[in-house]
Amino acid sequence: MYRIMENRSLVSQLRIVFVCIIAASIAATAVTYAAAAVLYVYAQYKCIYPANYYEMQIPYIDAFIRNKNVALFSQSGKEELQNMLSGNGIYYQAVDAEGNILYGTNLERIFDDKAELYKRFNTTFKRQNYYIYTVPVIDDDGKVLGAIALLYRLKMSYVGARGRWLIIIFVIALISPFFYILGFTMLFSRIFVNSINKPLNLLMDASQKIKERDLDFTIDYRADNELGRLCAAFSEMKDELKKSLSAQWKMEQERVEIIEALAHDLKTPLSIIRGYSEALIDANTGGSEKLLKYLSIIENNAEKCSGLVQQMLYALDLERTNVHLQPVPVEMAEFLEQKVHQYELQAKQKKIAITLNIQGGTKTPVLVDKDRLERVLDNIVSNSLEYTPAGGKINISVKIEDNNVFYEICDTGRGFSQKDMERAFDKFYRGDEARRSKTGHSGLGLFIVRHLIEQLGGSIRLGNAESGGACVTFHHKIFRDIQ
Template identity: 50%
Template sequence: MKQQSLVTQFRMTLVYIILSTLFVSMITYAAAAFLFVNALNKKSINPENHYEQQIPKVENYVHEEGAAVLSSRGQDKLKELVHGEGFFYQAADHSGNIMHGTYEEQIFDSQQKLYQRLNTTFHIKGFYVHVIPVIDHMGKINGAVSLVYKLNLPAVNNSSLWVSIASLFLISAPFFYMILFTILFSRNYAKKISHPLQVLADGSRQIKMKNLDFDIDYHAENELGELCTAFNEMKEELKQSLSAQWKLEQDRVEITEALAHDLKSPLSIIKAYSEALSDDTDVDEEQKQYLTVIEENIEKSVLLVNQMQYTSELESSGAGVVKGPVNLLEFLQRKIYDYDLQARRKNIKMILEIRNDEIPDTVITDVNKLERILDNILSNSLQYTPAGGKIRIFVKKHNQFIVYRISDTGMGFTSMDMEKAFERFYRGDEARQSQGGHSGLGLYIVKQLSELLGGSVKIENLSSGGACVSFSHSWQ
């Protein structure tokens, strides 16, 4: 069926269900007919007209006894001849009045109606009624004996339970077979459809896990086969596209590393010569000022080169995490002390708030990466916080994470910053750039390192004004 379309397969499945239902139903009816005939021959069950076959025997008795059948003596004999859950009698006089019998509802309410029904069979309230005239020895009609009976298997077999069940089964057999074969064939049909769908789902999961070295092993000349073939082709195109993209990315990383490495040497030479001029040469104040500007910009350039080199290392090798124990309180106090001189030069107050009751005495983390995260955030805050401002570092423990919230009283983030601040080489708007050049790698590095340490990072603006950077890392 792999060579057939899904519509054709569905139609064939429907045909198989109908044909199988008809075939098995015919076998069932044939078997039931055979068993029924065999049971009749062995007298195991009575035929539907069993009670009707007893009528001649009762007629002979009525004709022989005559008017005596209306008496109590005739009552006992009639009860003996007419018995069964679906077989009754009623003896009535010539006016239709009930004398005795097992059928209690009066059949005739007048002599005329009784005479009209003599030696006839009619239907009343689900029963057949055969009327036998009672004639005395003078040939006069004294009344009638009415035989009331049913013509169906349960009635003639005293409502045998197995007969009722068999009859019900024969009626419902086609519906039962229809349901059964629908389940069987539809399951088979669904299996043929679900297999390629499962293969496609597995392929999608492989792509999600960035694995393109797999093949969709399903081939058929139908819609699903075409879909699998198209999926394979898409995967190959994606593989080629990503391979080219990955190669370009690798080339970019290598070029960045090479550029950063090559820039270090000339920058070191320039720095050495500028220091030599400052220390060993008589220069006037204006020249000294020029040398100071040169040295400051060399320091900035070296910092930018180091950031570029570190970013390349992150992207190329993942910068493996080396965790170890660290006293977080002592570490943060030392880090604040390192930036205290730079903050005091701008009259910026740095405030460290730690919930000591929540922070563990010892935290297990990569202290070098944590220090680099804080250096990037604090240096940005110091750069963009105006003189006389504040920088607040708030630290707390939340579940399995240490959460840091570093806020300042600067200009805050623009809407473009909020959208692109974590992108590589994003440098912000002109207003922020005018306060000092930067590589646009600071928050990008913060994001990469926070995720390496099992945490995350986000930025926001405070309602009172100023920027806020929050990041977290696991503490064990």
């Protein structure tokens, strides 16, 4: 059936499933009813008494009563009659000549008086859904001593406990169509679901591979329906994406090579410019003040260009996949205090106060890539120093918790704009006017910081403090055990 449905449209598959459910339910119901009919026929002979079954027993019981006659009024006769009719489905009542009850399984008075009793001898009459046959008991002298009344019903009855099982079976057969519809609905719906799950699972796996940037796969599903066409379109999209990404990757490689070659080519002339400008400054210490000023500007801008070239080369290295961390044991408290001391030298020039707050087990050495962490802190704190006005504050909070170190660096500057928080980690983003450096920068600082933190197994987020000013929060993983 799966092969039949595979190449059909989803609407056709639904119709086939519906028809199969109805047809299978009807067929199963017909088989069940036929089996129930056969069972009923068999039960008529083995398990079910006909409606007149007890009526047919009356002649034999009548002969027994007439044979025993007056002995039935003795204890032994009473027991014999009781044993004969026990569990037979026939009730009985022994009465005297006046119609008074002597014993029996039915103790409700049947005959009001002697006249009615005599009237009912050897006859069958009906009272309260029971048929009653009366056999007189007469002694050898012809005197009527009483009678035995036999009570029975004209209806089908069952043989022992098998009858209860037959009732259960017939009831189940009667309601079986509902179970068949439910069962076949579950069966054929599962077949239908499986027929569409295969291509859907293939598409989900393909989407995951694309997410993982793995385009070397095929979607092995061919069908002339909506899902087949969807898989074919997805395969075409993957092929086009592969071509596009290959071209993009090639262009990116070329771009990286050009930037790398350009950066390396710039290093030499910039070094020469710096060298000659320093030499001219040294040679003209007593010369024109205007000339010294121009030479200083040339030297400063040459140094700035050299720094930008170094940042570009470092950013290119960060984008490479072969990252090798070099963790070393670091006592975080001592390390952070030394770093803050270095920043204080620059902060004093702008009268900026730097505070450090450390929480957690800072005395226990932890393994961390010290060089990368230093570069992260240098970039973030230098930005805060640059954008915090004179007389402002920079607060550095550090918390060591489990296998992570959490940092929050806040300043009292003007903070980040919404655009800054959305794009600050983009390569070469220069920021809006609120956070743009007057001296200019490469737009690579936070780009480098984000890559470094990700290499350290952490993440970074930008925000603004409630009282104003920018806040940079980030964390990185550590290893506590040092062998």
